[in-house]
Amino acid sequence: MSGDATCELLDSRSMSAHAKDPPVVLVEEASGVGTLPQVDDDDVQRRSQYSAVEPVDDTNKFGTYLGVYRPTILTLFGVIMYIRMGWVVGNAGLLGALGVLLLTFVITGTAALALSSVATNIRLRAGGVFALVSQSLGLEAGGAIGVPLYLAQSMGAALYIYGFAEGWQFLFPTHPQWAVVGAVYLVAFGLSMISERLVLRLQLIVLVGVVVALGSMVGGFWTNELREPKLWGNYEAGSIWLLFAIFFPAGTGIKVGASLSGKLKDPRRSVPLGTMAAWGTALVTYATLIIWYSVVASPDELRNDYMIAIERAAWGPAVLIGLLSSCASATLSSLVAAPNVLAALAKHRVVPWGNKLAPKSDADTPRKAAMVNGAVVGGTLLLGDLNAVAQLITMFFLITYATLNLVVMIEQSLALVSFRPTFRVPVWVPIIGAVASVFAMTITNPAFGLVALSVVVALYVYLERKQLETPWETVRSGIFLAMADWAARQTQRVAGDANERAWKPDVLVPIQREEQLRGDYRLLLDMVRPRGSIQVYYLTESPDEGPPHGLDRFVQGLRSARLYATLSAVFAKDIVDLTRMTARVLKDVFFRPNVLFVNVEGRSDVELRQLISIARESQMAVAFLMVHPTARLGRERDVTVWVRDQSPHWELGLRLANLDVALLLGYQLNRNWRGHLRLRTVVSFPQHVEHARTFLHRIIRDARLPHGEVAVDCGNFEQALEAAEDTDLNIFGLPAEVSVEQLRKLSLRTRGSCVFVMDSGHESALA
Numbered sequence: 001m002s003g004d005a006t007c008e009l010l011d012s013r014s015m016s017a018h019a020k021d022p023p024v025v026l027v028e029e030a031s032g033v034g035t036l037p038q039v040d041d042d043d044v045q046r047r048s049q050y051s052a053v054e055p056v057d058d059t060n061k062f063g064t065y066l067g068v069y070r071p072t073i074l075t076l077f078g079v080i081m082y083i084r085m086g087w088v089v090g091n092a093g094l095l096g097a098l099g100v101l102l103l104t105f106v107i108t109g110t111a112a113l114a115l116s117s118v119a120t121n122i123r124l125r126a127g128g129v130f131a132l133v134s135q136s137l138g139l140e141a142g143g144a145i146g147v148p149l150y151l152a153q154s155m156g157a158a159l160y161i162y163g164f165a166e167g168w169q170f171l172f173p174t175h176p177q178w179a180v181v182g183a184v185y186l187v188a189f190g191l192s193m194i195s196e197r198l199v200l201r202l203q204l205i206v207l208v209g210v211v212v213a214l215g216s217m218v219g220g221f222w223t224n225e226l227r228e229p230k231l232w233g234n235y236e237a238g239s240i241w242l243l244f245a246i247f248f249p250a251g252t253g254i255k256v257g258a259s260l261s262g263k264l265k266d267p268r269r270s271v272p273l274g275t276m277a278a279w280g281t282a283l284v285t286y287a288t289l290i291i292w293y294s295v296v297a298s299p300d301e302l303r304n305d306y307m308i309a310i311e312r313a314a315w316g317p318a319v320l321i322g323l324l325s326s327c328a329s330a331t332l333s334s335l336v337a338a339p340n341v342l343a344a345l346a347k348h349r350v351v352p353w354g355n356k357l358a359p360k361s362d363a364d365t366p367r368k369a370a371m372v373n374g375a376v377v378g379g380t381l382l383l384g385d386l387n388a389v390a391q392l393i394t395m396f397f398l399i400t401y402a403t404l405n406l407v408v409m410i411e412q413s414l415a416l417v418s419f420r421p422t423f424r425v426p427v428w429v430p431i432i433g434a435v436a437s438v439f440a441m442t443i444t445n446p447a448f449g450l451v452a453l454s455v456v457v458a459l460y461v462y463l464e465r466k467q468l469e470t471p472w473e474t475v476r477s478g479i480f481l482a483m484a485d486w487a488a489r490q491t492q493r494v495a496g497d498a499n500e501r502a503w504k505p506d507v508l509v510p511i512q513r514e515e516q517l518r519g520d521y522r523l524l525l526d527m528v529r530p531r532g533s534i535q536v537y538y539l540t541e542s543p544d545e546g547p548p549h550g551l552d553r554f555v556q557g558l559r560s561a562r563l564y565a566t567l568s569a570v571f572a573k574d575i576v577d578l579t580r581m582t583a584r585v586l587k588d589v590f591f592r593p594n595v596l597f598v599n600v601e602g603r604s605d606v607e608l609r610q611l612i613s614i615a616r617e618s619q620m621a622v623a624f625l626m627v628h629p630t631a632r633l634g635r636e637r638d639v640t641v642w643v644r645d646q647s648p649h650w651e652l653g654l655r656l657a658n659l660d661v662a663l664l665l666g667y668q669l670n671r672n673w674r675g676h677l678r679l680r681t682v683v684s685f686p687q688h689v690e691h692a693r694t695f696l697h698r699i700i701r702d703a704r705l706p707h708g709e710v711a712v713d714c715g716n717f718e719q720a721l722e723a724a725e726d727t728d729l730n731i732f733g734l735p736a737e738v739s740v741e742q743l744r745k746l747s748l749r750t751r752g753s754c755v756f757v758m759d760s761g762h763e764s765a766l767a
Contacts, residue, residue, distance in 0.1 A: 061265040068264070068274025070207060071333045075156075075253025076282040077210050078330040079163025080390075082323040083306045085250070085286070086293040088243050090302025093233035094294040100244050101290060105283050107440060108251040110433025111401035112279045113425045114408040116272030121411070121421035133407060134348070143350035144460035145403045148452065150341045152252070152396035154373050157334035158380035159249055159389045161185055164327035167320060170307045181381055188328065189374045192335035193367055206329035213322020217289065219314030220296050229294035236303065241444045245391045248440075250286070252397045253330065254279055272423045335377070339370040350463060395441060395452040402437035405430035500767040505532040505668060508586070508593035508620065510579045512539035514548045516599055520625060521554055523633060523729075524597065525561060526672040527623075527665060533564035535586075535593055539578045543571040575603070576610045583618040594760065595621045595661070600740055608738045612758065621661045622734060622758040626747045633753055634728035637675030640750075641666045641731045643696065645681060647688040650695035658733040661757045663703055663765035666731055670705075678727070680711040682720040689714050703765045721749040734758040 061067070089097040134142025165180040237243070254275060264270045293302060296312040310316040310323075343366035345351045383389055408430040411419045441449040505528045511517055517524075517536060528534055536555060538547040547569045558565035572578040579596070586592045596615045600608060608624065615622045627633075641662050670677035679696045683689055692712045700708035713720040732746065734756045747754045 062270075063265055064270040064274045068270045069278050070204075071337070072253055072275060072278035073281055074206055074210065074326060074329045075333045076251065076278060077214075077285070077326050078250065078253065079160050079166075079323070079327050080247060080250035081286065081289065082213075082309055082319065082326070083163060083166055084246060084390075085289060086297065086302040086308045087237070087306060088247050089233075089290055089293040090297075090299045090304075091233045091235050091237045092240060092243055093231050093299070094229040094290065095231045096233050096235075096240060096243075097290045097294070098287065100240065100247050101283075101286055103244060103436065103440065104248050104251045105279070105286075107248075107398070107401055107433060107436050108254045109279055109283075110429050110436070111404045112254050112275050113429050114404045114433060116275055116423050117408055117421045117425045118404075118411070119271040120268050120423040121419055133403060139348050139350060140460050140463040141403075143345060143348075143463045144456045145400055146341065146345050146350060147459055148396040148456060149400045150338055150345060151376065152393040152400070153334055153338040153341060154376045155380045155389055155393045155396075156249065156252065157188070157331050157338070157377045158383070159393065160327045160330040160334065161188070161377075161381065162389065164324055164331065166306060167323040167327065170310065171320060184328070184331070185378065185381060188331045188335055189370075189377070191332060192339070192374075193370055206325040209318075209321045209325035210329075213313075213319045213326075214285065214289075216313040216315045216318035216322075217292060217309060220292060220312045223314045224296045224312055226295045227298065229291070230299050233299060241440075242391075244440065245394045245444045247390075248394045248397070249390050251282070252393070253333070268422070335370070335373065338376075339366045339373045342366070342369040342373055349466070391445065391448075394444065395448050398437045398441040398444075398449075399452055399456055402434050402441070405433035405437065409434065500762065500764040503594070503664065503763055503767070504528075505595050505665065506593045507532065507534050507595045507597045507623075508579075508582065509534060509536045509597050510539070510575055510582065511536065512575055512578070514550050517551060517554050519627065520597075520599055521557070522636070523625065523669075525558060525563075526636070526669055527597075528563060528668070529561065529672050530563075532668075533593075534558055534566075536565070536567045537578060537582045538567065538569045539575060540569045540571050545569065545571075574607075576607055576614070579611055580614050583614050583620070587618050592618075593620060594762065595623055597623045597625070599625045599627070600743060600756075601627065603740060605739055608740065612734070612738065615758070615760070619760050619762060621760040621763065622756075623661070623665065624734065624738075624743065624756040626743045626754045626756070628747050628751070628753045631726075631728075631752050634726075635675075636673050636728055638678070638727040639666050639669050639673070639675065639729050639731065640678045640680050640724070640727040642733075643679055643681040643699075644733060645683050645688075645692075646695070647683055647685065647691070650688075650691045658757075658759050659699075660763040660765045661759050662731045662733060663699070663705070664763060665755065665757065667703070667705055667765075669729065673728075675728070676707065676709060677705055678709040678711055679705075680713070680724065682713045682715070682717045684714070686714050699765075718749070721746070724750065726751050728752055730754045732756050 085097075088100060092100060133145050161181055161184050164184050165177050168180045168184075169175060169177060235243070293308075297305075297308050301308055305311070310319045313319040342351065346369060380389060408425065409427075412427055412430070441452070507524065507528055509517065509520075509524065524534055534555075536551065538551060540546070547567055551567055555565045555567040570578050570582060572581055575598075579598075583596075596611065596618075598608075598611055603611075612622055641659075643659060666677055679699060681692050681696065683692050689712050693710055696710040696712065699705070700710065711724075713723070727750070730746075730750045730752055732754060735742065743754065743756055
């Protein structure tokens with residue numbers, strides 16, 4: 001670019017704050033000499049505020065052990081381990097139970113690895129898995145997964161309450177179950193409302209009880225007469241998938257620590273370290289206990305006695321203490337974790353009444369969210385059975401884990417520079433996890449799996465329509481960019497003519513006054529909807545000047561209509577210079593504009609000819625608008641495309657003589673205006689009328705113009721203009737010699753606004 005063509009192309013977002021930025025000095029390419037921007041002390045201070053480390057108060061936040069490992073392991077060592085694991089072994093046999101355990105921990109393990117990998121790549125916010133998915137795929141996907149995840153965690157508290165009740169009834173058989181369940185629920189709910197820190201401190205006592213209970217159970221290897229284990233069971237209670245559905249909640253506590261991500265000093269370190277340590281501890285312990293169950297009792301005893309662990313332990317009361325304490329701890333952990341997820345959902349308006357549920361008390365407890373959570377737990381308790389609750393929450397967790405693995409698969413496959421986790425996992429890990437989760441969901445209960453999946457999809461559609469504003473960058477833009485990159489590469493491999501089938505109006509709009517876009521806004525919008533694009537370039541008189549704020553509002557309006565729209569400011573001499581520079585810059589861009597749109601009001605004949613020359617050089621079509629001074633766009637209903645007389649040879653080919661863009665824009669406007677499209681021509685001799693009519697009907701048929709009408713006049717063109725019925729917009733081909741006065745006369749004679757077009761040769765209305 002020569003020195004006299006030097007320009008500044010400034011994006012509207014940066015220009016909106018141009019007063020705050022240092023002055024930009026143009027660099028003359030001819031001389032090769034440039035001047036760096038001048039930076040003052042205030043600017044340095046301002047920039048340092050953005051780069052400074054945010055002050056963080058870690059006084060009341062938790063470390064890896066207290067915030068992740070301990071609540072996770074205590075939730076894993078819950079009710080299933082004590083009163084359902086033996087039942088699973090009795091039905092499935094030793095190898096069958098180990099298979100159930102392996103499938104469970106493959107699913108939860110891959111999810112834990114996926115969770116750990118993404119957690120080390122982002123600044124994990126409050127909400128655990130919801131925050132992770134939201135920061136990767138947006139609030140819509142995060143909410144669609146977060147709501148079922150919250151419900152599953154909340155229902156998990158009911159599962160542990162039922163487990164506590166069964167253990168209590170073993171000790172006090174005369175106590176009714178409903179009374180025990182109600183009492184435990186009220187006490188646990190009250191403690192969770194008082195203080196989360198109090199709940200976490202109580203876990204230390206529980207941990208001691210769990211360790212003693214496990215030691216007593218393992219001690220049963222030496223105090224019992226060991227049996228020959230039955231390798232494969234008869235599955236008398238049901239299929240292996242029923243056993244899996246009931247056993248699976250034993251591993252779902254793997255993300256309890258992540259749910260407290262907003263309360264951790266260093267979630268990027270604590271979440272992966274604490275989660276994987278708890279997962280490994282639980283896997284080894286569960287495998288040991290499955291072997292223990294298989295050798296200390298017969299299959300019949302295991303199937304018929306849920307409390308066999310107490311009877312076969314070295315010291316039975318220790319197991320009972322461990323059962324009651326671990327169920328109480330898991331209940332408290334779930335009642336603490338679930339409200340934090342609900343509060344995070346509420347904070348971002350994913351759930352109703354967000355402004356009421358999100359706030360926290362002085363003790364950093366979301367008490368209103370905890371009250372709603374208590375109501376959900378109470379409703380779940382009405383199901384009345386531990387097995388029913390276990391199967392219900394399994395599906396929601398499976399969907400959550402499948403999504404976690406999907407996030408990692410997407411991030412890894414995009415190979416974006418932004419994805420550089422400090423904890424990497426092989427690509428096969430999320431693939432195995434996602435496939436295993438979907439397989440288990442499909443096999444275990446296809447009907448309920450379909451219902452659960454439908455709930456997630458419905459939530460996503462609902463949240464998408466709410467148009468939530470995600471307050472952080474997500475990987476979704478990367479997905480679309482990767483798709484666009486792939487499409488661009490594939491398009492380059494096909495013939496150029498194939499682009500005619502993919503033609504859409506991508507309009508370049510050079511303007512020098514805000515009023516120009518304001519007046520043409522609705523017409524431009526209807527010309528390009530639903531898949532076109534608009535690139536607006538505003539002529540500035542100074543390199544430091546940006547576009548008016550009003551223009552930015554109009555462009556935002558185009559974007560809200562789901563159109564690709566941009567606004568940039570260009571420092572140039574005049575509208576022709578502006579168009580020439582932008583056309584040259586955009587000529588070799590893959591997704592370049594294909595229509596130059598100019599309102600001719602106030603333009604000279606010379607300018608129009610120069611603009612046409614620029615469009616031809618850049619292989620763009622031309623659309624010049626002449627607005628009728630009083631009719632404007634009328635009702636925005638009827639469009640008439642004027643076809644020039646082609647007598648005596650009315651031949652129809654793939655490309656029409658300067659008619660393709662006229663037909664394509666006429667179709668676009670007719671579709672969006674929901675009005676009438678008319679093709680009109682004027683012939684000189686009566687014997688040509690039928691040929692012209694047939695030609696126009698063939699165009700309507702072959703160009704697939706719905707509800708198109710045909711009008712053929714015979715006689716003088718000027719008289720035909722006067723006699724034609726009124727229409728809201730007329731589309732003409734550009735004459736060889738452009739005259740603003742001639743275009744104005746055509747608009748006045750047709751009593752409506754007119755668009756004058758010229759094909760670029762790369763369009764086809766018949767393609």
